[in-house]
Amino acid sequence: MPNEVAMEELKKHGWEVMQYVGQKDDYGVEIYEGDLVCFIAEFEGKEHQSVQNWHVKWDERRLKFTVPQRSHSEHKLKVIGNIHENPEMEYL
Numbered sequence: 001m002p003n004e005v006a007m008e009e010l011k012k013h014g015w016e017v018m019q020y021v022g023q024k025d026d027y028g029v030e031i032y033e034g035d036l037v038c039f040i041a042e043f044e045g046k047e048h049q050s051v052q053n054w055h056v057k058w059d060e061r062r063l064k065f066t067v068p069q070r071s072h073s074e075h076k077l078k079v080i081g082n083i084h085e086n087p088e089m090e091y092l
Contacts, residue, residue, distance in 0.1 A: 016084045021056060021065040026076035031056055031067060034083045039068070039075040050075075055083060 010017060018032035025031060026040075034057070039050040054068045070077065083089060 018082070018084075019058075019065075021067060023067055025079045027078055029079045031079060032082065033057060033065060035079050036081045036083065036086060036089055037068065038078055038080050039070065040078050041075050049078075049080075053080065053089065055089065 007017060016034070018034050021031045021033060023031050025037065031037065034055070036053050036055055038053045040047050041050070042048070054066070056065055056067055058064075059066050068077070081089070
């Protein structure tokens with residue numbers, strides 16, 4: 001019960017509790033449920049963000065978080081925001 005009371009108190013004040021997925025992006029940033037991530041590729045000395053972004057969420061069927069995997073080893077995974085700060089991006 002104390003955890004439930006604490007969670008409700010946090011929500012009352014506009015705080016969202018997000019679950020750490022146990023992984024960091026390639027820039028050392030922890031990845032949480034609800035984060036938005038993309039891939040970064042370097043070309044001619046400049047970083048270019050992928051056109052598609054992904055919403056990290058729990059996959060009930062697979063019982064794990066959905067974090068995209070690299071198709072090329074030179075691509076870097078980067079956290080670019082979360083659905084709480086960017087709610088319009090929740091349905092990627």
